[in-house]
Amino acid sequence: MAKRTFGTVDRLPSGRFRARYRGPDGRRHAEVFSTRADAWAWLATQQTDLLRKSWRAPTSKRPTVVEYAEDYLARTDLRESTRLLYSGLWRHHLAGPWADVPVDEITPAAVRAWHAKTGQATGPTALARSYRLLRAILNIAVADEAIASNPCRLRGAGTPKASRPSRALTAAEALQLAEQLGRDRRTERYRALVLVVAFGGLRFGEATALRRSDVLPGGRLRVERSVRRLGGRWVVGEPETDAGHRTVTLPAAIAAALEDHLEKHVPDSPDALLFTTSSGGYLARSNWNSTFRRAAGATGLLAV
Template sequence: MAKRSRRHSGGTIRQLPSGRWQVRVRDGATSKLVALGTYATKADANAALRHAGADQDRGAWVPPERGSVRLEDYARDWLDSNPRIRSPRTRERYDGLLRLHIGPTIGQAAIGKITPASVRRWHTDLAASASSDTAAKAYRMLRAVLNTAVADELIVRNPCRLDGAGQERAEERPLATVAEVNELADLVDPRWRLLVLMGAWTSLRFGELAALTRADVDLMRGVVRVTKSRQRLDDGTSVVVPPKSAAGRRTVAIPPPLVPEIEHHLAAFAQEGADGLLFVGAKGAPLDRSHWNRRWRRARAAIGRDDLRFHDLRHTGNTLAAATGASTKELMTRMGHSSMAAALRYQHATDDRDQAIARALGEAMERGKVVELDDRRSG
């Protein structure tokens, strides 16, 4: 039999037959007593009641029943109604994170029961079983879902409070030399030669290159306009979507030696008409990543660079662009990044440029010495 309730300001506590202490809090909006939970000791129960009262005083208390929804169910609704998730490929990635790494584990808990400790245990287990990038992506998704739960007043505070858990540590990628880029372009079929050259010297991503049309290339101005990207979905189909951010929609200047290559490609291989694709197969099919990867693996093996991904050509172009002395803003614009983090990485990687700066400073110092010596002699 439960012991008589002891009334406190804002609620009651009572000891249950099990020996645990039950806390009920008076909801200021309805004046009804709401079960807060049970606690092992009377002291813990009193502390919980005081904390609930303090939260009510500062307008930060949420009735426990609001947080009773299962995290996996709430996350699925969040995914279905999120206006920022427009890209089909992005939707697939979130689906995978929820299905494989959030739903089966922490996703089975009620949102109101998730604590910083339970998030920490989940992340530790995930980091041990999946790649660091996957763990970071899953953590960012969980944090975003629970931020929305705070906004929906299902919980008071987001329990995702692990410093750095959502940051991906990009591995240092290999760099292709200019000579290697040219070798790779020579080794692939002539139809794909320009794909390799533009991958390096215009810094376009594979999906951006696959979506280019004749109308996107302006040889009079010497620029290529990036307005869309082709994405391959898990079912093998592909879709053309706008860039993820405003920074992805950009105009990129073409290095002059590349212009004759583009002119030849347009005449020999591109589809006809303004909307004709720049890169298509011999039978007119759009460029497909899986088919291209087979050709790419053969070409890189022929030059002994099995470590190179196609995306590393972009890395080569960006690094050399940074070495020209381009500013952070200029690099961000050319690469299509809204964050300066990537541009700064390329700037930090240009040791050759730093040596050139040092030589220029040395020349200035030497000129200054000559002027100073001439002044002394004339005096």
């Protein structure tokens, strides 16, 4: 391939490509493109116009938030579950107010106004996650030198503020709640779930992703996946950290309760889920919360 002598193309931190050349007006002109080929094609057009003496100084297109959001969501180092989470946050909380806004028009005051308005319509966790995503998107614009600094400067906005304090169940409370669930044939299938979470130290998504093959001899449980619902579908992934891959040993009484659960509620297939809905599907956190609150109320336990 012949060496190109007109203009330059360089790859930006966002993964996009910036084409630049010096025009007859003595100024450097630049445009940003998704592919290197598009960048060189634009330079070729500018060079042709110069040779034909029909060149006019191009009006630079100001990059918008959606362009950087698309770049961020297309990153290859994002876990699929994270990509789905971020895509949902973008659609529901960020795209409407920000998508078509040029990044150099966003001010700290505009971010504060968006944060206050969004906080009236959504929960603290979704708000904090959306703010962190917007900040990460605009960090790419900073790296690309499209803006001098990130306008997301709200102290503590990336950390969700709990609406009320929460605590873990004590061992006695877990046993009491499990007993209450076991009294009702509609909820008896969740008795072992409470015991495994409380005495095995599992997160809800880890417990509801367990399969029969994860139950090992000696009252041990192998934890190597987690499940959650994102974008309207179930996403099964690995634990977020290496420490999440582990084997836990249950107390003898809890292991016996789990064995009883296996006999009553879990098919013989090694891939059969341990804790499911009555129809055999993944157990949604929202459904479980309803069951939990009813049982906790019946036993006189405070919400935890």
